[in-house]
Amino acid sequence: xxxxxxxxxxxxxxxxxxxxxxxxxxxxxxxxxxxxxxxxxxxxxxxxxxxxxxxxxxxxxxxxxxxxxxxxxxxxxxxxxxxxxxxxxxxxxxxxxxxxxxxxxxxxxxxxx
Amino acid sequence: xxxxxxxxxxxxxxxxxxxxxxxxxxxxxxxxxxxxxxxxxxxxxxxxxxxxxxxxxxxxxxxxxxxxxxxxxxxxxxxxxxxxxxxxxxxxxxxxxxxxxxxxxxxxxxxxxxx
Numbered sequence: 001x002x003x004x005x006x007x008x009x010x011x012x013x014x015x016x017x018x019x020x021x022x023x024x025x026x027x028x029x030x031x032x033x034x035x036x037x038x039x040x041x042x043x044x045x046x047x048x049x050x051x052x053x054x055x056x057x058x059x060x061x062x063x064x065x066x067x068x069x070x071x072x073x074x075x076x077x078x079x080x081x082x083x084x085x086x087x088x089x090x091x092x093x094x095x096x097x098x099x100x101x102x103x104x105x106x107x108x109x110x111x112x113x
Numbered sequence: 114x115x116x117x118x119x120x121x122x123x124x125x126x127x128x129x130x131x132x133x134x135x136x137x138x139x140x141x142x143x144x145x146x147x148x149x150x151x152x153x154x155x156x157x158x159x160x161x162x163x164x165x166x167x168x169x170x171x172x173x174x175x176x177x178x179x180x181x182x183x184x185x186x187x188x189x190x191x192x193x194x195x196x197x198x199x200x201x202x203x204x205x206x207x208x209x210x211x212x213x214x215x216x217x218x219x220x221x222x223x224x225x226x227x228x
Contacts, residue, residue: 032215043203043219044156089155093215100171101215105155 002027004092004104012110017080021107023073023090031095035064035075038087038106047075047088077109085111115140119204119220127228132191134223136204144207145187146217147171147179149200156203162187194227201225 004025013019025033032051036044048059050066050073057064061084063076077084090104117138126132138145143164148156158171160179168179176198178190191198201224205217 034215036217041222043205043221044217045219046216049216091215091217099215100158100161101217103156105153 002092002102004090004102006088006090006104006107008107009105010108010110012112013080015080015082015111015113019077019080019109021075021077021088021090021109023075023104025071025073025090025092025102025104027071027092027094027102029094030068030071031093031099033064033066033073034091034093034101035062035073036089036091038089040086044087044089080111082111082113085109117204117206117218117220119202119223121223122221123224125226125228126194128194128196130194132194132225134189134191134202134204134225136187136189136220137185138204138206138218139185140206140208140218141184142206142208142218143184145181146205146207147177147187147189148203148205149173149198150203150222151200159189159202160187191225194225196227199225199227 007022034049035047038044048064061078066073087106087108089106091101093101120135146161147159150156157173162168162181201222203222204220
């Protein structure tokens, strides 16, 4: 069964600090992995997409990594800001436009001033 | 700008009543999805559609139905609302082809309370 596991479930950090969120998956075949950010009371929004051949991709202070061999991804947030407080969801898709993506349960991040 | 909108954003209903949540997208996407989000479960797929007249059941489809009569809309109906269906519902859409497929565009959510 395709699964996506995220850790930690929740995380509290101080503003300005860095943090790393983890995502392990068993989805096969694999096409891409996306990290979504979901602010409280809003729908998720895509932060970055990682395909099989990509190891690292940055989007501002967000850097995602992918190890397709071990089926692990991480999302690193540098110099956190209060606006980073949100849920971060890892979503893995197989090939083809009609493949149903598999969702992780998300990591809830709280950034304190 | 293209967008995806849900209505109503908030609804309170009683057990046994029929409820319909609307979802309208202007992206011209073929794929549309309905999810529910509950604490401890994350987003779970209820129903999805790959195009007009196509509908499919997701992992938590019992008690829900959808219909797709045009590209833009995928209404979600709760035939007889139950307290277990109290949740936040998200509609999403995506392109059906291309290497960059998979990005889901979500609505803002509909919070449903069943008393």
